Each structure stands twice: as structure tokens, then as C-alpha cells.
Amino acid sequence: MLKQALHQSHYLHQQDWSAITSRARIGIASRKVWSWRPVVSMATSYHEDVVLATRAVRLASRLCQSVQRGLLKQETQTKADKSPVTVADYGSQALVSWSLAREYPSGSFSMVAEEDSEDLRTEEGAPVLERITQLVNETIASDATLDVAPLSKEDVLEAIDRGNSEGGSNGRHWVLDPIDGTRGFVRGDQYAIALGLLDNGKVVAGVLGCPNLPMESIANGVPASSNEPVGCLFSASLGAGATVESLDGSVKPKPVHVSSVEDTTAATFCESYESAHSMQDLTANIAGVLGVKAPPVRIDSQAKYGAMARGDAVIYLRFPHKGYREKIWDHAAGAIVITEAGGEVFDAAGEPLDFSRGRWLDLETGIIATNKKLKPVVLSAVQKCLKEQKPSAKH
Numbered sequence: 001m002l003k004q005a006l007h008q009s010h011y012l013h014q015q016d017w018s019a020i021t022s023r024a025r026i027g028i029a030s031r032k033v034w035s036w037r038p039v040v041s042m043a044t045s046y047h048e049d050v051v052l053a054t055r056a057v058r059l060a061s062r063l064c065q066s067v068q069r070g071l072l073k074q075e076t077q078t079k080a081d082k083s084p085v086t087v088a089d090y091g092s093q094a095l096v097s098w099s100l101a102r103e104y105p106s107g108s109f110s111m112v113a114e115e116d117s118e119d120l121r122t123e124e125g126a127p128v129l130e131r132i133t134q135l136v137n138e139t140i141a142s143d144a145t146l147d148v149a150p151l152s153k154e155d156v157l158e159a160i161d162r163g164n165s166e167g168g169s170n171g172r173h174w175v176l177d178p179i180d181g182t183r184g185f186v187r188g189d190q191y192a193i194a195l196g197l198l199d200n201g202k203v204v205a206g207v208l209g210c211p212n213l214p215m216e217s218i219a220n221g222v223p224a225s226s227n228e229p230v231g232c233l234f235s236a237s238l239g240a241g242a243t244v245e246s247l248d249g250s251v252k253p254k255p256v257h258v259s260s261v262e263d264t265t266a267a268t269f270c271e272s273y274e275s276a277h278s279m280q281d282l283t284a285n286i287a288g289v290l291g292v293k294a295p296p297v298r299i300d301s302q303a304k305y306g307a308m309a310r311g312d313a314v315i316y317l318r319f320p321h322k323g324y325r326e327k328i329w330d331h332a333a334g335a336i337v338i339t340e341a342g343g344e345v346f347d348a349a350g351e352p353l354d355f356s357r358g359r360w361l362d363l364e365t366g367i368i369a370t371n372k373k374l375k376p377v378v379l380s381a382v383q384k385c386l387k388e389q390k391p392s393a394k395h
């Protein structure tokens with residue numbers, strides 16, 4: 001409560017500041033950009049936030065790419081919830097947090113992020129922290145635009161822990177999954193650095209860095225080799241559409257749109273690579289009811305949302321096993337990329353995802369994304385299959 005009250009008072013203060021200086025801020029790249037705004041409306045532009053988010057995600061992507069290239073077994077730990085976490089998860093979170101927070105007045109930055117520094121503060125965590133700090137500093141040093149002193153281990157811990165916000169329905173909060181799809185990352189497959197922005201409980205901007213996603217369509221699976229660059233960056237902000245560009249900047253942003261397929265028999269669907277993350281027997285039933293003929297495109301992480309936003313697949317079905325609670329950082333960036341590309345993301349009741357409730361998403365069984373035309377028929381197939389599911393397998 002106290003935190004929220006403090007946040008709100010900053011928020012009000014910043015409204016005044018923003019009104020006075022908004023004109024001066026536009027287009028000045030070398031100056032610090034504070035981008036507080038009073039209310040969510042179609043007239044509000046989140047362009048500057050997307051610029052900041054893009055810079056942060058690119059920086060973190062470089063660290064992740066470097067770790068994935070030389071991934072060593074001892075660089076993977078298992079968290080208490082049995083999900084793997086690597087030095088890259090921590091390093092990515094530290095870099096995004098550091099990169100964004102330096103643009104904000106002290107104490108006014110809020111971020112809801114997956115990782116925390118607890119394990120790194122133990123004796124066992126000391127060498128891991130050492131390695132993360134080294135990776136963070138190497139990445140910063142490799143960026144010619146950043147002329148800053150190296151971060152200390154304490155700076156890195158602090159940056160990671162800046163992700164401890166509870167989010168909620170008031171004010172502005174960044175939402176970060178530093179590596180979404182850690183299992184895919186460890187396997188050498190798809191993963192994403194997913195960064196969203198909440199304004200009064202609504203996702204208003206999002207950037208998805210997908211270092212292993214080819215710029216060409218993966219409708220027929222991920223090609224083994226390609227002349228197109230690998231590494232995509234999707235971005236979107238409220239009312240401004242969604243774009244894709246190459247992560248390395250060699251291909252400029254171009255608008256993306258979800259598939260316009262209206263006939264489910266011609267539709268393709270995507271889902272988790274990991275069968276432990278989604279009930280693939282249920283999704284196969286749903287696909288059967290819809291008459292989908294093609295086999296699913298199975299890839300890790302929110303890269304699925306990016307791929308869908310440019311039409312590589314028409315439907316995304318995600319039905320975690322009983323007891324799993326979805327987190328906001330696993331969907332915030334992906335959801336706005338899809339909606340700004342003309343699609344919809346909803347739960348089994350047909351409701352849009354509610355990001356205003358804190359760190360978790362409270363939703364009615366499963367997450368579905370598709371185009372607006374197909375929503376009713378997909379929803380009805382989902383509801384039919386859920387009803388027919390054996391009680392023991394139900395959520």
C-alpha cells in the first residue's frame with residue numbers, strides 16, 4: 001500500500017513535469033527521456049517508451065546470444081519451482097532494468113519482472129553473481145553508445161531487484177520476462193526477451209526480442225538454413241500498430257498483420273514446444289473440431305506471439321496443466337503485439353487478459369489468440385472440448 005501511495009504521488013508530480021517539457025523532449029536522443037503521462041487514451045503516444053524498450057531489449061539480447069553461444073552446463077541452475085534459470089536470465093534482467101531505470105528520476109521507476117537476487121546473495125551464488133556481473137559489463141562495454149563506468153556486483157543485484165514491483169491497476173509499470181522460454185534457450189532453440197509497459201492496468205506498449213527467430217516465415221517450421229537474417233524484434237504500442245525489424249538493425253521496421261484466414265480448415269496453429277507447458281491432447285482435440293489439417297508449429301516462448309502477429313500461424317492455443325498460474329510477464333508484450341497486429345488474445349470465457357491484478361493473470365482456463373473473424377468459432381471449439389474433457393484432466 002505504502003509503495004503504491006508513493007508511486008502515485010510521483011505519478012502526479014510527473015504529470016506536471018511531462019506537460020511542461022513534453023515538447024522539449026521529442027527527438028532529443030542524447031537527453032534523458034522521462035515519459036510519464038496522465039491517462040490512457042488513444043491520443044497518448046507511447047513511441048518514446050518503445051524507443052527505450054527497444055534499446056534495452058537489444059542490449060539484453062546481445063548478452064543472451066553470447067551466453068547461448070557458449071552455454072556451459074554449470075551456467076544453468078534450477079529454481080525452487082523446477083524451472084531452469086541461467087546466468088543469462090539474471091544478466092538480461094539486470095541490463096533491461098539498468099537501461100530503463102537510468103532514464104527515470106530516482107525512485108520513480110517500477111518494474112514487475114520474473115527474477116530476483118535472493119539465490120545470488122548466498123555463498124553458493126557468489127561465483128554466479130561474479131559471472132553475471134562480468135557478462136553485464138562486457139555487454140555494456142561492447143556498446144559504443146554507452147560510455148559508463150562498469151557496474152559493481154551490488155549494482156547488478158540492485159538492478160535485478162528493481163523488478164520486484166507488484167504492478168496493479170494504478171500508474172506505470174514495466175513488465176519483463178528477461179528470458180521467456182528458458183528451456184528453449186538452454187536447448188539452443190527459440191526464446192524471447194519480453195518487455196511490456198502497463199499504464200493504469202492496461203498494456204500500452206511491448207517489445208519482443210526473438211534472437212533465434214528467422215525474419216522469414218516459419219509457417220512450415222523453423223528452416224535449418226536461410227539467407228534471411230535470424231533475430232527479430234517485434235514492437236507495438238497502443239493505437240500505433242505492430243512492426244517487425246531485424247534484431248541487428250539491418251532490416252528496418254515494417255508493419256505486421258495477423259493472418260486473414262477465415263476458413264479453419266486452412267488454418268495452422270502454434271503451441272508450446274514443451275508438452276509439460278500445455279495440454280497437447282486437448283489442443284489436438286480443438287484442432288480436430290476446427291478441421292485444422294496442418295500439424296502444429298511448436299516453438300518455445302512468446303516468439304509464438306511474434307510469429308503469429310506476422311501471419312506464420314493463425315491460432316495459438318495454450319492450456320497449462322492443472323495448478324499452473326500464468327504470470328503477466330509471460331504474455332504482456334506478446335499480447336499487445338498481437339492486438340496491434342489486428343488479432344485478439346483471450347481466455348476460455350472469451351475475455352481479454354486482465355493485466356491489472358498484480359504479478360499473476362487470473363483467467364478462465366487457457367489462453368487463445370487468433371484473428372477477429374475466427375475468434376467466435378475458435379472459442380466455441382475450445383468451450384466444447386473443455387466441456388467434453390474427462391473430469392480428472394480438468395483444471
Ligand SMILES: Nc1ncnc2c1ncn2[C@@H]1O[C@H](COP(=O)(O)O)[C@@H](O)[C@H]1OP(=O)(O)O
Nearest residue numbers: 083179180181182272276277300301320324330
Ligand atoms: N509448468 C509450466 N506450465 C506452463 N508454462 C510454464 C511452466 N513452467 C514454465 N512455464 C513458462 O512457460 C513459458 C514458456 O512456455 P512455452 O515456451 O511453452 O510457451 C515460459 O514463460 C516459462 O517460463 P520461463 O520464462 O521461466 O521460461
Ligand SMILES: [Mg+2]
Nearest residue numbers: 083084114182
Ligand atoms: Mg523462468
Ligand SMILES: [Mg+2]
Nearest residue numbers: 177180181330
Ligand atoms: Mg516466461
Ligand SMILES: [Mg+2]
Nearest residue numbers: 114177179180
Ligand atoms: Mg523467464
